[in-house]
Amino acid sequence: MTEDLITAGTSHRSSRGVGEADAVVVEGLTKRYGSRAAVDNLSFAIPTGTVAGLIGPNGAGKTTLMAMLLGLVHPTSGAGTVLGEPLGKPAGYLNRVGALIESPAFHPAVSGIDNLRSLAVLGSRSQKNIPDLIELVGLAGRGHDRVGSYSMGMKQRLGIAASLLGDPELIILDEPTNGLDPVGMQDVRRLIGEIANDGRTILVSSHLLSELEQVSDWLIVIDNGGLVHLGTPGSLGAAGEALVLRTADPAHTQMLRTIADSTQLRVQVDGDDVLVMLDGDVDAASLAVEINRRAHTAGIVLSELHYRRADLEARYLNLVSKGETT
């Protein structure tokens, strides 16, 4: 299975036309606390230049995984590389990685700018772009204020600015929208998009799929420490796409079902609705025309015929509620 997963990552990278090595590779990564596995035999690769969404419910092992990538937590077993350097030697890659792990942590009595200066010095990173970063994350005019006077959202933004110090190649963001209002969440998503445009690799986690599906081009879904899905957001939701049909006369529902069955696709009846599941490579528009034509020929008046986008959240919840790991 491990080989399959890595292969999946490689093909995705190829489709993006990125020829460099994977930014992150983990193989059989495990972290146990006593008998409990926080991360259980996890294997995947994140292609360079990808925005990878790490998604899973609370307690799935997202933060532990990220902490292991950053050298904060020692793996119980397994191996991997970050930017080509071995996982166990963070000194070899930390100066090329930016991170916001768990909640943003700053010295409250110190200004936002001085907190960033302190971190930049600590990591031998340039301080030149600190004013630009402060502006980028929307803290212009507040940089010289004490962090203790910041709202949660402002601290989160400062945390993102800290992760961008020194223009890192890989950025790891652990639930960056935590504690933010809807506008703040949207801002952070926009910010991630802007950062990603520079060709950086980003690994961002959330327990909400809706947070990640818009910004990620690669999803890693984990639950109970194990991998449950790896692939593009499309691959997660393809199984849920459908054509929804309804007759004006409910007495014709069974006839409509027969017409739908003739398409050789999976069909479900949900109340008065007949659902034609669009599994595989199906042209939804052509199919809708054909079904409408057949229904008309059979004297059935359709009151509804529409394309239903995959409910990624439902698919995700289905994946994690099964508790299965690949």
Add this chain to the structure above:
Amino acid sequence: MSFLNTFRSEWILLNRKKLWLVLGVVTTLYTVAATALVISTAEPLRQQSEGGLALEALVGAGGATMAVIFSIAFGFLLVLATFISSTGNEFTRGTLRAALTFQSSRVSLMAGKLAARVLVAAIVMAGAFVIGAITAAIVAPAQDIGTDGWFGLDALGDAVEDYLRAIAYVVAFGIIGTTIAVLVRSTPIALGIGLLWFGPIENVIGEGRDWTERWFPGMVIRSIVQPQAADAVATPSALATLGVYAVVCAAVIAIVMSRRDVTA
């Protein structure tokens, strides 16, 4: 390199006007009050009560700073609590975790932070010595203490020695406080342990037992800053013992920091 980076990084956090202002006010108030109290309560050697300073010790070359270092010694709980909370808060606030995403050498990180904090303490101590000496010079005449010998070269030499003793005292409590905080990773628990040990426990166990003066860290540190005390251990022996404790503490910090996961 990573040690120097950590030192500079910590200095950026510490070198703030407001912090210096607060430290200046607290140091001034404490030093003036404590020095004046020590001098005004000093008694002749033959009438001296336990814990006080003998009048005779104030006469002569080292008199001006003798009262200062004697009063500083009573502030040990403040020094210990400062080092414990500064390290403990790094764990509880998550700033240590954040720092480790920029610099992976955990031992260098702790060493650099401790060095920067000791530097701040050393500057504060220097200020305390100046303020205390001035206070002593003002208060001494009221106690009929002669200050003729306080302003010569010998006095300067004694002042430097006293200052070095004060630095040793800060470093010792700094390392011990940092070690406790690293071990328990919680400011309130570490404060409880530190204050209990250096307060009642050392004094209760040490009551009437001579060996405790030689081995209990708080008592050994007291021998450094109060060498004139009747039960004080000789300074070379005290420094040697503290050196051993410092090495043990550094080893504990290094092992604990290297092996433990940083999850907070």
